[in-house]
Amino acid sequence: MLILECPYCGVTAEETEFHGGGEAHIKRYGPGSTEEEFNNYLFAKVNPKGVHFERWRHANGCGKWFHAARNTVTLEVYGTYTAQTSDIPQDIKDKVSAKVPGWSWREFE
Amino acid sequence: MSNPVSALQGAAYDGYVKVEELGLRGMITVRGNLASTKLKNAVKAATGAAMPKQRQISIADEGAVAWMSPDELLLLVSYDKVNEVIAAFEEAMAGQHFLAVNVSDARAMFRLSGDKVREVIAKISPVDMAQDEFNTGDFRRTRMAQIPAAFWMADEQTVEIICFRSVADYAYGLLKDAAEPGGEIGIFG
Numbered sequence: 001m002l003i004l005e006c007p008y009c010g011v012t013a014e015e016t017e018f019h020g021g022g023e024a025h026i027k028r029y030g031p032g033s034t035e036e037e038f039n040n041y042l043f044a045k046v047n048p049k050g051v052h053f054e055r056w057r058h059a060n061g062c063g064k065w066f067h068a069a070r071n072t073v074t075l076e077v078y079g080t081y082t083a084q085t086s087d088i089p090q091d092i093k094d095k096v097s098a099k100v101p102g103w104s105w106r107e108f109e
Numbered sequence: 110m111s112n113p114v115s116a117l118q119g120a121a122y123d124g125y126v127k128v129e130e131l132g133l134r135g136m137i138t139v140r141g142n143l144a145s146t147k148l149k150n151a152v153k154a155a156t157g158a159a160m161p162k163q164r165q166i167s168i169a170d171e172g173a174v175a176w177m178s179p180d181e182l183l184l185l186v187s188y189d190k191v192n193e194v195i196a197a198f199e200e201a202m203a204g205q206h207f208l209a210v211n212v213s214d215a216r217a218m219f220r221l222s223g224d225k226v227r228e229v230i231a232k233i234s235p236v237d238m239a240q241d242e243f244n245t246g247d248f249r250r251t252r253m254a255q256i257p258a259a260f261w262m263a264d265e266q267t268v269e270i271i272c273f274r275s276v277a278d279y280a281y282g283l284l285k286d287a288a289e290p291g292g293e294i295g296i297f298g
Contacts, residue, residue, distance in 0.1 A: 011249075017251055064178060
């Protein structure tokens with residue numbers, strides 16, 4: 001059971017109050033992109049063992065989308081941050097680095 | 110003119126806490142910039158209550174304001190005043206980017222009263238109901254078993270609950286079940 005903190009309403013609640021929304025920081029490719037880019041955008045998702053970044057929605061609460069950094073092996077949640085960013089905030093990166101030195105996830109490290 | 114009725118028309122159950130459906134209540138969903146002075150003043154004029162802090166409800170004599178999300182409030186007023194409150198609100202907010210919608214008939218309200226209201230809520234919602242975690246003035250949107258709900262404590266012995274009208278019967282059944290005599294836990298003293 002994950003315990004997440006919603007960065008919008010500040011509630012710390014367990015998983016069932018939220019809804020997972022898949023991989024975070026996906027760059028969208030639309031009209032004008034190559035078929036390979038569009039295919040990768042739609043279907044190619046990472047499925048890491050370890051550090052992972054996801055989108056979550058506070059479905060049974062304020063209804064806002066946010067990001068969560070967590071570990072798929074230990075189920076540890078490193079932190080949550082707002083959806084109004086396309087980069088991982090430095091303080092979240094620091095928290096992950098403290099537990100998993102040398103981690104990398106897609107283009108982030 | 111049709112005769113408005115609430116979802117369960119005031120059904121009540123005497124368990125080890127009392128469960129009552131509260132009948133019709135005026136509710137207005139407001140969306141906008143909660144930091145704006147104009148909005149604060151309009152909310153105050155509509156309900157008599159001040160702008161609540163994050164996850165709080167502020168209650169006055171004739172109305173209340175609940176914090177729903179960083180850009181949403183729920184105004185509670187009397188059922189027959191909703192339309193005039195919205196009209197006055199829209200006038201006060203003219204020129205601003207906002208939304209005020211009458212949702213009174215889309216909601217149901219319940220009241221739990223008794224010594225052990227905290228544990229009845231704790232049975233059906235994933236919320237820490239300990240005295241030092243949840244108190245009078247706190248407002249929490251969460252779920253009750255399988256449905257979304259929001260509640261606050263009017264005082265130490267009273268919890269008021271809002272849910273969607275379409276699931277009022279489910280909510281009532283759930284609350285009755287949680288409040289059934291013999292189901293006492295005594296976890297919160």
